[in-house]
Amino acid sequence: MQNSKEFNSYYWRFLWSSILIALSGCLGNVVDAIIVGNLINEDAVSAINLSKPTVQFMFTLSMLLSTGAGMLVGRELGKKNGTNAAYIYTLSTLACIAFGLLMTLIGAIIPDTVTGWLCNNEVLFEPTREYLRVMLLGAPMYMLAWGMANMVGVDGSPRLVSIAILVDNAVNLCLDIVFIKWLDLGIAGSSWATVVGHVVGVAMMCYHFRYPGNHLKHILHVDDLPFVQAMKDILSQGAPLAIASICLTILMFSSNTIVLSTLGRVGIFAFAVCMNLLQIYNLFLAGVCRTIQSLGSIEVGRGDNEAFDLVLRKSFNFITIAMVITCVLVWIFPEYIVRFFGADEPELIAEADKAMRLYAVALIPFCYIYTIMVVYKLYNYHKMALFISFALSLTVVPVLWVIAHYAPQLIWYSYLIAYAIETVIIFIIHKAAHLTFKLPK
Numbered sequence: 001m002q003n004s005k006e007f008n009s010y011y012w013r014f015l016w017s018s019i020l021i022a023l024s025g026c027l028g029n030v031v032d033a034i035i036v037g038n039l040i041n042e043d044a045v046s047a048i049n050l051s052k053p054t055v056q057f058m059f060t061l062s063m064l065l066s067t068g069a070g071m072l073v074g075r076e077l078g079k080k081n082g083t084n085a086a087y088i089y090t091l092s093t094l095a096c097i098a099f100g101l102l103m104t105l106i107g108a109i110i111p112d113t114v115t116g117w118l119c120n121n122e123v124l125f126e127p128t129r130e131y132l133r134v135m136l137l138g139a140p141m142y143m144l145a146w147g148m149a150n151m152v153g154v155d156g157s158p159r160l161v162s163i164a165i166l167v168d169n170a171v172n173l174c175l176d177i178v179f180i181k182w183l184d185l186g187i188a189g190s191s192w193a194t195v196v197g198h199v200v201g202v203a204m205m206c207y208h209f210r211y212p213g214n215h216l217k218h219i220l221h222v223d224d225l226p227f228v229q230a231m232k233d234i235l236s237q238g239a240p241l242a243i244a245s246i247c248l249t250i251l252m253f254s255s256n257t258i259v260l261s262t263l264g265r266v267g268i269f270a271f272a273v274c275m276n277l278l279q280i281y282n283l284f285l286a287g288v289c290r291t292i293q294s295l296g297s298i299e300v301g302r303g304d305n306e307a308f309d310l311v312l313r314k315s316f317n318f319i320t321i322a323m324v325i326t327c328v329l330v331w332i333f334p335e336y337i338v339r340f341f342g343a344d345e346p347e348l349i350a351e352a353d354k355a356m357r358l359y360a361v362a363l364i365p366f367c368y369i370y371t372i373m374v375v376y377k378l379y380n381y382h383k384m385a386l387f388i389s390f391a392l393s394l395t396v397v398p399v400l401w402v403i404a405h406y407a408p409q410l411i412w413y414s415y416l417i418a419y420a421i422e423t424v425i426i427f428i429i430h431k432a433a434h435l436t437f438k439l440p441k
Contacts, residue, residue, distance in 0.1 A: 010295075011291070011295065011310075011311065011314055013158060013159070014153070014158050014291055014294065014295055015287055015288070015291045015314075015315075015318065016162065016287075017153055017158030017159060017161055017162045018153065018158070018286070018287040018288075018290040018291045018294075019283060019284065019286075019287030030276045030279050030280065031169070031172065031173050031176065032048060032172075032176065032190045032193075032194065033045050033048050033049075033272065033276050033341055034340050034341055034342075035173075035176045035177065035180065035190065036048065036180065036187055036190050036342075037340075037341035037342030037343070038341075038342040039177075039180045039181055040127075040180065040186065040187060040342075041342065042269050042341070042342055042343055042345075042348060043123060043124055043127060043265075043269075044127050044131075044187050045269060045272050045273075045341050045342065046124055046265070046268045046269050046272050047119075047124050047127035047128040047131055047187060048131055048187075048190070048272070049256065049268065049271065049272035049275050049276075050118050050119045050124060050128045050256055050268070051118065051128055051131050051132040051135065052252050052275065053118060053249050053250075053252040053253040053256070054114060054118065054132055054135070054136070055132075055135055055142075056245065056248055056249040056252055057246075057249050058100075058103055058135075058139055058142055058143060059142075059146070059245060060242050060245035060246050060248075060249060061096075061099045061103075061143060061242075062096060062142070062143040062146040062147055063146075063238055063242045063245050064235060064238040064239065064242035064245075065092050065095045065096050065099070065143075065147065065234065065235075065238065066092050066093075066096055066143075066146060066147035066150045066151070066238070067150060067237075067238050067242075067290075067293065068233075068234050068235065068236065068237030068238025068239070068242075069088050069089065069091070069092035069147075069150070069151070069234045069237070069238065070092075070150035070151060070153075070154050070293065070294060071237050071238075071293050071294070071297045072085075072088050072233055072234060072237055072297075073085045073088050073089055073151060073154055073155070073215075074154045074293070074294050074295075074297035074298045075297045075298070076088065077154070077155070077215060077298065078297070078298040078299070082215040083219065083222055084222060084224075084225055085155075085215050085216075086215055086216060086217045086218070086219045087219045087220075087221075087222040087225060087230060088225075088230060088233075088234060089151050089215075089216045090217075090218050090219050090220060091227070091230055091231060091234065092147060092151070092234060093144070093147055093148070093151070095231075095234075096140075096143040096144055096146075096147040097140055097143070097144060099139075099143065100139040100140030100141070100142065100143040100144065101139075101140055103136050103139035103140075103143075104136060104137050104138075104139050104140060106136055107132070107133050107134075107135070107136025107137045107139070108136075108137065111129055111132065111133040111136070112129065114132060114136070115128050115129040115132055118132070118253070118256070120260075121260065121265075123265075124268075127186075127187045130186060130187050130188040130191075131187045131188065131190065131191050132191075133188070133191075134188050134191030134192055134195065135191045135194070135195070137195070138191070138192075138194070138195030138198065141195055141198040141199050141202060142194075142195070142198055144198075144202050145168070145198040145201050145202050145205075148202060148205045148206075149161050149164075149165065149205065150290070150294075151216055152205050152208045152216070153290075153294065154294045154297075154298075155208065155214065155215050155216050156211075156213060157208045157211065160204070160205065160207060160208055161205060163204065164201045164202075164204035164205045165201060167200055167201060167204060168197040168198060168200055168201030168204075169197060170197075171193075171196060171197040171200045171201075172193045172194050172196070172197030173193075174193075175189075175192070175193035175196055175197065176189065176190055176193040178193075179192050179193050237377075239386070239389075243386065243389035243390060247389065247390055247392060247393035247394050248392070248393045250393065250394065250397070251393035251394070251396055251397060252275075254397045254400070254401075255271065255396070255397075255400060256268065256271070258400055258401060258404050259271045259404075259411070261404075262404045262408050262411060263351070263408070263411070266347055266348055266351050267351065267411075269343070269348050269351075269352065270348070270351040270352040270354075270355040270356070270412075271355065272341075273337070273338055273341055273343075273352045273355070273356055274352075274355050274356055274359040276341070277330065277337075277356055277359060277360060277363070278359075278363060280326060281323065281326060281363045281366075281367060284318070284319055284322040284323070284326075284367075285319065285367045285370060285371065288315045288318060288319045288371060289370065289371060289374045291311070291315060292311060292312065292315050292371070292374050292375065292378070293374060293378070295311050296308055296311050296312070296378050297378070299311060308378075312375060315371070316371065319367055319368075319371060323363070323364050323367055324364075326360070327360045327361060327363075327364060330356055330357065330360040331357055331360065334352075334353040334356050334357055335349060335353055337356065338352040338353060338356070354412060355412045358412045358413060358415070358416060359412065359415060361416055362415035362416035362419055363415075365416075365419040365420060365422070365423050366392070366415075366419050368423075369388060369392055369419065369422055369423065369426065370392060372388070372426070373385050373388040373389060373392065375437070376388065379437055381435060384429065384430070384433075384435065387429070388422075388426065391422050391425065391426075392422065395418045395419075395421060395422050396414060396415055396418040396419075399414050399417055399418040399421070400414040400415075400418070403417075
């Protein structure tokens with residue numbers, strides 16, 4: 001293990017870079033919601049939330065094709081095998097572009113059909129369609145931005161990725177105002193601002209390829225790593241996180257449907273505010289998980305148990321502090337947070353306050369469960385990681401459905417109850433299976 005001071009510096013540099021990378025998917029969504037809520041209306045905030053299952057599906061594809069690949073690239077670099085790392089990077093990037101173009105085609109041909117799956121409310125249908133259509137057209141940039149951030153960061157340029165993501169979000173924020181307020185593009189202007197921001201971010205990350213130490217060269221064939229095996233490895237590594245993301249997509253769709261049918265327009269706005277609160281938690285969660293995946297994979301490749309344990313300890317300490325501070329702020333200032341999204345109706349504010357306080361607490365066990373899933377994967381407990389991937393979101397759906405039907409006044413407790421159940425089940429299985437956290441030889 002390198003000396004403690006150097007390792008600490010490297011860890012924190014990578015962690016903050018990973019958090020800034022997460023800004024691309026987290027802060028951009030929150031800023032979109034705040035701006036459209038103030039410049040358009042509360043229904044526009046709800047429309048963005050109703051669009052999220054499809055956006056989350058694109059994120060899932062990106063995770064499947066690039067997050068697992070990033071872990072493999074990290075291991076290959078730890079073994080000093082730059083050729084395999086470059087080949088894995090090439091396959092992952094091409095796959096992201098291909099699936100992004102497929103989503104673009106869907107957005108161009110059947111935007112009404114996709115919108116109909118997500119929204120059956122006449123008032124919210126048109127803004128949902130306008131926002132979603134542009135996001136689908138810009139899908140290749142969305143997926144490429146996430147994939148390149150993974151690869152460029154693990155290849156030794158986390159600072160460049162940080163700067164690119166900051167510029168990406170600055171462009172998004174500025175263009176939100178330009179497109180919505182000055183060019184009068186409505187809610188579609190928010191989507192266009194996001195897409196253009198990703199274009200700028202990707203262009204900046206391409207500067208990495210000019211560095212002499214760059215390992216991410218385009219290689220279309222490697223003798224000792226057949227194409228089928230390489231793709232199998234990429235999909236296998238990314239599967240647990242991608243499955244968790246698929247389950248989250250199902251959860252978003254189901255929750256939107258249940259809340260909209262149970263509490264109507266007021267409820268779906270409150271839920272939209274909660275989903276934006278999730279983005280804030282996810283800012284820290286994604287940064288910590290990416291750090292564990294990337295640095296942890298490198299240390300696994302080196303066989304350095306001490307450094308690997310230090311990565312985990314620092315990561316859990318950080319996510320705990322970040323969650324507690326965020327939760328306390330939500331409980332102290334709920335009304336101010338709701339008003340950020342343009343709400344001024346007392347009924348909307350009251351419902352959102354109640355929902356957000358409970359959701360803030362529920363996200364604490366959620367973040368721990370998600371992080372421990374990544375740890376199980378790195379320790380090669382693949383079945384346990386896969387189980388958590390399914391349970392993480394799908395446990396919520398039946399709990400939410402039951403409470404909505406038999407005790408709708410308690411609907412906002414659904415997430416907290418479901419995550420408490422999951423925590424108990426994971427603990428029981430871990431003990432019953434006699435699992436221990438020890439790196440494979």
